[in-house]
Amino acid sequence: MTAIKGSGLAFTVILVALLIAGCARAPAPSGTNDPYETVNRARFDSNLALDRALSGAPESAPQTQPIDSPEPTDLAQTDEAPVAIEPQRPSFFLRIVSNFGANLGLPSTIANDLLQIRPDRATENTIRLVINSTIGLGGMFDPAGRMGIHGRTSDFGETLHRWGVGEGAYVVLPVLGPSTERDTAGMAVDMVIDPLRFVLPRADYGWSLAARGAARFADRAEYADLLDANVINTSDPYAQARLLYLQTRRYHLGIENEDEIIDPYADFYD
Amino acid sequence: MLISTIDRRRVLTGFAALGCAALIPAAPAAAMTEAQARSLIDNVMSDIHTIINSGGSESQMITRFEGIFDQYGDVPIIARSVLGPPARAASTSQMRAFTSAFRTYLSRKYGRQFQRFVGATAQVTSAHPLQRFWEVETTMTLRGRAPFEVRWHVSDRSGSNRFFNLIIEGVNVLAAERQEIGTMLERRGGNLDRMIQDLQQIG
Numbered sequence: 001m002t003a004i005k006g007s008g009l010a011f012t013v014i015l016v017a018l019l020i021a022g023c024a025r026a027p028a029p030s031g032t033n034d035p036y037e038t039v040n041r042a043r044f045d046s047n048l049a050l051d052r053a054l055s056g057a058p059e060s061a062p063q064t065q066p067i068d069s070p071e072p073t074d075l076a077q078t079d080e081a082p083v084a085i086e087p088q089r090p091s092f093f094l095r096i097v098s099n100f101g102a103n104l105g106l107p108s109t110i111a112n113d114l115l116q117i118r119p120d121r122a123t124e125n126t127i128r129l130v131i132n133s134t135i136g137l138g139g140m141f142d143p144a145g146r147m148g149i150h151g152r153t154s155d156f157g158e159t160l161h162r163w164g165v166g167e168g169a170y171v172v173l174p175v176l177g178p179s180t181e182r183d184t185a186g187m188a189v190d191m192v193i194d195p196l197r198f199v200l201p202r203a204d205y206g207w208s209l210a211a212r213g214a215a216r217f218a219d220r221a222e223y224a225d226l227l228d229a230n231v232i233n234t235s236d237p238y239a240q241a242r243l244l245y246l247q248t249r250r251y252h253l254g255i256e257n258e259d260e261i262i263d264p265y266a267d268f269y270d
Numbered sequence: 271m272l273i274s275t276i277d278r279r280r281v282l283t284g285f286a287a288l289g290c291a292a293l294i295p296a297a298p299a300a301a302m303t304e305a306q307a308r309s310l311i312d313n314v315m316s317d318i319h320t321i322i323n324s325g326g327s328e329s330q331m332i333t334r335f336e337g338i339f340d341q342y343g344d345v346p347i348i349a350r351s352v353l354g355p356p357a358r359a360a361s362t363s364q365m366r367a368f369t370s371a372f373r374t375y376l377s378r379k380y381g382r383q384f385q386r387f388v389g390a391t392a393q394v395t396s397a398h399p400l401q402r403f404w405e406v407e408t409t410m411t412l413r414g415r416a417p418f419e420v421r422w423h424v425s426d427r428s429g430s431n432r433f434f435n436l437i438i439e440g441v442n443v444l445a446a447e448r449q450e451i452g453t454m455l456e457r458r459g460g461n462l463d464r465m466i467q468d469l470q471q472i473g
Contacts, residue, residue, distance in 0.1 A: 226386075229379055239449055264347050267351060
């Protein structure tokens with residue numbers, strides 16, 4: 001009964017999402033389409049403030065010593081340099097949080113792979129889900145990754161792209177951060193069509209969402225140095241975040257745009 | 271009979287035209303061979319690998335990265351491109367100062383980030399002509415992580431084989447730095463000298 005009610009709701013949400021995103025239909029996107037910049041900037045600033053509050057003020061907070069100690073230092077460096085750089089490794093705990101949440105996201109990815117008619121990706125992600133849920137102790141570890149089965153995440157935003165929907169305007173969502181109109185519509189649909197929602201009891205599904213949120217936070221902690229160098233410590237963090245988000249997102253979706261290629265020799269020599 | 275002859279000629283002419291068209295984009299890249307483009311990037315990556323796994327201090331590494339940018343990268347053209355239109359108005363000495371400050375800034379910013387690749391393996395996977403240069407695709411693999419792709423843009427149009435851009439998982443480094451340098455200049459009312467001075471302090 002609930003399943004039927006759920007799928008009816010899913011259908012409605014997909015329809016609405018398509019209608020919204022349909023307006024944004026566009027050819028291969030390039031550059032930035034940011035008509036809501038003022039609102040976006042305000043949200044970006046409050047997201048950064050929240051991020052700072054959650055992760056403890058100065059970005060370079062003392063990192064927990066990695067329990068997952070780096071491979072036996074095979075480099076003959078120990079005697080030579082007292083100030084040797086420690087390879088940055090995420091703490092054991094953060095890695096588990098990240099793996100666990102990522103695993104809970106796999107059913108949703110697989111559903112979208114199928115909606116995109118990409119059986120190869122669906123198969124690989126399913127194998128990953130099976131291996132990590134069993135041998136990986138419910139997804140806490142990533143033995144599939146060690147076997148070279150890394151999978152590839154997907155979402156309904158990508159499904160919409162596959163169905164020909166353009167990316168729309170750039171938006172910054174409260175708490176969730178950078179997105180586009182199409183991908184925001186996709187997120188709403190993903191909330192509704194997530195297979196786990198139909199399988200797990202309601203309370204458990206709530207916990208699964210919390211775990212996925214925690215995984216995002218763990219990932220953010222793991223890549224803190226990259227975020228600092230490329231976004232936080234630049235002269236216009238908002239503009240850098242927008243550029244990086246749009247470029248990586250388009251790359252993930254396999255969008256190549258000739259206009260984005262820079263040939264400095266053509267600019268100055270020819 | 272006649273018709274078929276004409277058709278054949280037409281078809282052949284068509285093929286010839288197509289052939290020429292296909293050659294045009296490839297021609298400029300022909301000066302530099304695929305093997306040269308690949309080996310340039312092979313060498314860059316092997317040198318970077320040596321540096322990050324050498325266990326030197328951060329400042330030592332950054333100095334060595336500067337050396338790599340100089341040896342393999344087209345730093346003057348990268349700097350010019352990043353500065354954009356203001357480069358045309360800049361004097362020779364300003365350009366020299368900017369190029370030098372930019373080289374240091376770039377080495378600091380990216381040199382630090384390279385350090386997370388201690389123990390990583392990198393390899394050239396393919397190379398193909400793109401517009402009027404070569405794009406060399408490489409794969410970086412960190413233990414227990416999904417491999418990711420770095421594309422290097424390589425050209426010999428300044429006289430020697432050099433890389434001038436990097437696309438890291440879709441992120442165009444020249445585009446990102448254009449944005450950054452553009453903002454820095456704008457915030458200083460377009461005063462290039464002040465921007466150069468501040469750029470030297472960053473990082």
